[in-house]
Amino acid sequence: MLYVVMFFLWTAILLYLILGGADFGAGILELFTSDKNKSKTRKTMYRAIGPIWEANHMWLIIAIVILFVGFPSIYTTMSTYMHIPLLLMLLGIIARGTAFTFRHYDAVKDEMQHIYNKIFVYSSFITPLFLGIIAGGTVARRIDTDANNFVDAYVMSWFNVFSFSVGLFTVAICGFLAAVFIIGQTTDETEKQRFIKKAKFFNVAAVIAGGLVFLASVYEKIPLINWVFDNTVGVVAFTLATISVVILWMIWNSKYTNIMRVLAGFQVTMILLITTWKHYPNIVLLKNGNHLSLLEEQGNAKTIEALGWALLLGSIFILPTLVYLIYSFQKKSPKTA
Amino acid sequence: MDDFLAARSQMALSLGFHIIFSCIGMVMPFFMAVSHYLYLKTNKIVYRNITNAWSKGVAIFFATGAVSGTVLSFELGLLWPKFMLHAGPIFGMPFSLEGTAFFIEAIALGFFLYGWDRFNKWFHWFTGVVVGVSGLLSGILVVAANAWMNSPTGFDYIDGKYLNIDPIAAMFNDAWFSQALHMCIAAFAATGFAVAGVHSLMILKKQSIDFHTKSFKIAAIFGTIAAVLQPLSGDISAKFVAKNQPAKLAAMEAHFETEKSASLIIGGIPNIEEKKVDYAIKIPGVLSFMAHGDFNAKVTGLNDIPKENQPPVAITHYAFQIMVGIGMLLMAISLAYFIALWKKKNWLQQKWLLQLFVLATPLGFIAVEAGWTVTEVGRQPWIIKGIMRTADAVTPMPGIAYSFYLFSAVYVSLSIIVAFMLYRQIKMVPKLYDLP
Numbered sequence: 001m002l003y004v005v006m007f008f009l010w011t012a013i014l015l016y017l018i019l020g021g022a023d024f025g026a027g028i029l030e031l032f033t034s035d036k037n038k039s040k041t042r043k044t045m046y047r048a049i050g051p052i053w054e055a056n057h058m059w060l061i062i063a064i065v066i067l068f069v070g071f072p073s074i075y076t077t078m079s080t081y082m083h084i085p086l087l088l089m090l091l092g093i094i095a096r097g098t099a100f101t102f103r104h105y106d107a108v109k110d111e112m113q114h115i116y117n118k119i120f121v122y123s124s125f126i127t128p129l130f131l132g133i134i135a136g137g138t139v140a141r142r143i144d145t146d147a148n149n150f151v152d153a154y155v156m157s158w159f160n161v162f163s164f165s166v167g168l169f170t171v172a173i174c175g176f177l178a179a180v181f182i183i184g185q186t187t188d189e190t191e192k193q194r195f196i197k198k199a200k201f202f203n204v205a206a207v208i209a210g211g212l213v214f215l216a217s218v219y220e221k222i223p224l225i226n227w228v229f230d231n232t233v234g235v236v237a238f239t240l241a242t243i244s245v246v247i248l249w250m251i252w253n254s255k256y257t258n259i260m261r262v263l264a265g266f267q268v269t270m271i272l273l274i275t276t277w278k279h280y281p282n283i284v285l286l287k288n289g290n291h292l293s294l295l296e297e298q299g300n301a302k303t304i305e306a307l308g309w310a311l312l313l314g315s316i317f318i319l320p321t322l323v324y325l326i327y328s329f330q331k332k333s334p335k336t337a
Numbered sequence: 338m339d340d341f342l343a344a345r346s347q348m349a350l351s352l353g354f355h356i357i358f359s360c361i362g363m364v365m366p367f368f369m370a371v372s373h374y375l376y377l378k379t380n381k382i383v384y385r386n387i388t389n390a391w392s393k394g395v396a397i398f399f400a401t402g403a404v405s406g407t408v409l410s411f412e413l414g415l416l417w418p419k420f421m422l423h424a425g426p427i428f429g430m431p432f433s434l435e436g437t438a439f440f441i442e443a444i445a446l447g448f449f450l451y452g453w454d455r456f457n458k459w460f461h462w463f464t465g466v467v468v469g470v471s472g473l474l475s476g477i478l479v480v481a482a483n484a485w486m487n488s489p490t491g492f493d494y495i496d497g498k499y500l501n502i503d504p505i506a507a508m509f510n511d512a513w514f515s516q517a518l519h520m521c522i523a524a525f526a527a528t529g530f531a532v533a534g535v536h537s538l539m540i541l542k543k544q545s546i547d548f549h550t551k552s553f554k555i556a557a558i559f560g561t562i563a564a565v566l567q568p569l570s571g572d573i574s575a576k577f578v579a580k581n582q583p584a585k586l587a588a589m590e591a592h593f594e595t596e597k598s599a600s601l602i603i604g605g606i607p608n609i610e611e612k613k614v615d616y617a618i619k620i621p622g623v624l625s626f627m628a629h630g631d632f633n634a635k636v637t638g639l640n641d642i643p644k645e646n647q648p649p650v651a652i653t654h655y656a657f658q659i660m661v662g663i664g665m666l667l668m669a670i671s672l673a674y675f676i677a678l679w680k681k682k683n684w685l686q687q688k689w690l691l692q693l694f695v696l697a698t699p700l701g702f703i704a705v706e707a708g709w710t711v712t713e714v715g716r717q718p719w720i721i722k723g724i725m726r727t728a729d730a731v732t733p734m735p736g737i738a739y740s741f742y743l744f745s746a747v748y749v750s751l752s753i754i755v756a757f758m759l760y761r762q763i764k765m766v767p768k769l770y771d772l773p
């Protein structure tokens with residue numbers, strides 16, 4: 001059962017990265033859209049993500065619940081030493097979720113819309129930035145459980161070039177995912193071209209930010225290059241991801257928008273695989289050389305058993321309905337209107 | 338502000354904020370299901386308008402509830418890491434099931450909000466019901482987790498270690514039923530009265546009368562039935578607390594001396610130094626009866642509880658008085674409404690009944706907040722009753738006061754915006770929905 005639970009944890013993180021990421025990306029795209037196109041972009045995006053945005057963010061809750069029920073020491077170590085970036089991320093989540101809903105449901109459309117928009121786009125940027133910073137921080141060996149002053153314990157744990165590069169990389173990925181997702185959502189040709197341009201832009205940005213991550217890892221003496229290149233899985237995944245980028249660039253103008261989406265999702269999956277494979281089962285690396293391992297930190301065998309069953313049963317309900325939800329709003333258009 | 342106090346205040350603030358949205362998220366779907374059903378049956382457009390108007394409100398509340406809930410699941414670790422380290426695997430079961438319930442709720446909400454005219458109309462109606470049922474289910478599950486903090490079971494605590502953990506037994510701890518029952522009824526009472534109050538105000542202002550009268554009726558019926566059941570379930574809760582947490586009961590009642598045939602203390606100002614309650618009304622024997630079902634039973638007083646294990650008396654006492662006072666008032670209004678419905682139809686046309694409902698608009702939610710204050714403050718100094726002290730659970734990170742200020746600012750602004758949006762929704766009713 002432990003492996004079932006770990007599988008769900010990994011999958012929840014992946015799906016949050018892809019679905020939640022596309023969602024954040026929608027706001028990031030808006031940030032990078034010229035004013036005259038903004039409202040059109042907004043409409044297309046709302047049609048695309050409106051019905052599922054609430055569900056997209058549930059993956060984060062699932063991941064967190066798995067952590068605190070199944071691997072409490074990992075959850076508590078993270079929430080103690082990453083308190084500050086977590087807090088900032090939470091503020092982003094609050095601001096974004098509410099602004100998104102408010103701007104749509106406000107009964108009067110007036111200058112308040114302007115404020116909601118501002119909040120929405122900036123928090124769409126901040127939230128994945130800090131998500132990435134936290135992710136980077138967990139493997140950067142900067143969490144110092146023996147620290148005895150505030151800065152060493154609670155700031156240096158995440159405040160470094162590597163974490164920030166991972167943050168920027170995450171932001172770029174989100175923008176990329178959103179753009180690719182939306183290409184297939186619009187029927188208008190000029191609009192489609194606009195999103196293709198955006199997707200290219202964010203793909204290039206992701207590659208640059210990825211390069212930055214590598215540079216930063218060298219600078220911070222984090223053996224990222226080894227994690228990627230000294231094992232078959234890493235090399236194969238890296239190669240496949242690169243190939244899929246090339247394919248994607250060849251089919252931008254085709255009608256295969258769903259294949260584009262699959263390729264984009266595939267790339268993100270490979271990235272997560274590469275970054276987690278080498279140090280599996282250790283998901284938090286500490287400054288003193290120790291690590292927190294999923295295999296060693298499981299809270300309690302009986303709880304893992306029950307948690308595994310809960311997740312399996314839950315997914316029987318959730319997955320088909322979720323797929324049907326996404327399907328219905330992709331395929332079916334309203335009978336009236 | 339010291340860090341421990343700040344952490345407690347931040348937790349209280351976040352929970353107190355979240356509970357309002359979760360009550361609405363649990364209950365409004367049922368109101369909508371009724372009006373939606375009436376629309377499908379009668380084809381009267383006003384019912385569709387009501388459903389639509391409500392669902393916009395619910396979307397706003399739901400989003401706010403969802404983000405504040407997300408914050409909470411992090412805050413448990415941000416503020417109480419040492420608690421979560423041990424409690425997570427024990428009381429986590431309801432949370433993992435709750436994850437499923439939330440998910441289903443979010444998916445069903447997607448179908449419901451965006452599904453008008455896209456699906457079979459009964460399928461669409463059904464998704465609305467699913468939102469309500471899974472919301473209620475998640476409410477019950479979280480409360481079961483909280484109940485575990487009041488009556489920890491499902492493990493053996495030996496030499497500071499938590500052994501033989503059984504998460505299922507922990508979920509079905511002794512307190513879960515009385516708390517979950519009371520909470521669910523409270524959610525219906527609070528939301529019912531709040532919604533009914535807003536619509537009765539609009540009726541009094543003579544706006545969109547048909548729309549508001551029909552909405553009022555749906556909300557009022559749910560709210561009043563719940564409000565009549567509430568004291569009954571409160572009695573079950575009180576009996577359980579008397580057995581399980583005598584210290585909490587003593588604080589609720591500001592009951593200083595252990596005695597037989599103890600009197601019920603209503604109102605008053607607890608005088609901690611002199612161990613008495615000034616200016617209170619005392620009804621002999623009733624506390625014994627309420628707590629143990631026997632007018633002569635012995636009720637433990639604070640004097641039999643070691644000083645370091647006593648909860649704050651004044652807050653708990655006031656909060657309990659507020660909750661019970663409101664409970665009685667809401668029950669009285671409800672009974673008046675029932676009389677109006679069955680015997681005195683003409684009361685329904687009179688202003689005073691509607692005015693009473695307007696007056697009661699915020700009361701249910703005030704009672705909810707007060708009730709939770711009783712439960713949570715009354716548990717102090719324990720975070721897990723008898724096992725772990727709250728002070729030992731708090732995060733080692735200094736400077737929590739700043740995060741408390743930050744959250745206060747965020748939640749205050751959010752409350753203002755939500756109130757403002759709600760005001761706009763209501764103001765727009767004549768324009769959007771008052772079509773012939």
Ligand code: HDD
Pocket residue numbers: 480487512515516517519520522523524526527567568570571572574575576578660661662663664665667701702704705706707708709710711712713715
């Ligand atoms: C509309 C709201 C409302 C109303 C009118 C009442 N309550 Fe209540 N009460 C709650 C809302 C609430 C609550 C907020 O939902 C609590 C907090 C924890 C819980 O399970 O329910 C609660 C807790 C709570 C507790 C503590 C349970 C515990 O700590 O385990 C007791 C003893 C009572 N209630 C008793 C009563 C009585 C005797 C009432 C008589 C009128 C009453 N309540 C009305």
Ligand code: HEM
Pocket residue numbers: 345346348349352353355356417420479480482483706709710713714716717719720727
């Ligand atoms: C939503 C309704 C709730 C409200 C309004 C509420 C209110 C409060 C209040 C006022 C406190 C501060 C008590 C004090 O320190 O004096 C508190 C503390 C706390 N509550 Fe609740 N509570 C609610 C539900 C829950 C639930 C469902 C859980 C967990 C499953 C929970 C877990 C905690 C924890 C961990 C603390 C901090 C430790 C403590 O002070 O004992 N609460 N809550």
Ligand code: HEM
Pocket residue numbers: 054057058061355356358359360361362363398399400401402403404405406407408409410413439440442443472473475476477479480520
């Ligand atoms: C008595 C206390 C509580 C009740 C009755 C309650 C109930 C609910 C309900 C009905 C929802 C659905 C959202 C809505 O309708 O607005 C919700 C959302 C949520 N709650 Fe609570 N809750 C309580 C306390 C807590 C606590 C202590 C936590 C975290 C530890 C929590 C975590 C969440 C989360 C993560 C969501 C978001 C789910 C989503 O995105 O749909 N809740 N809660």
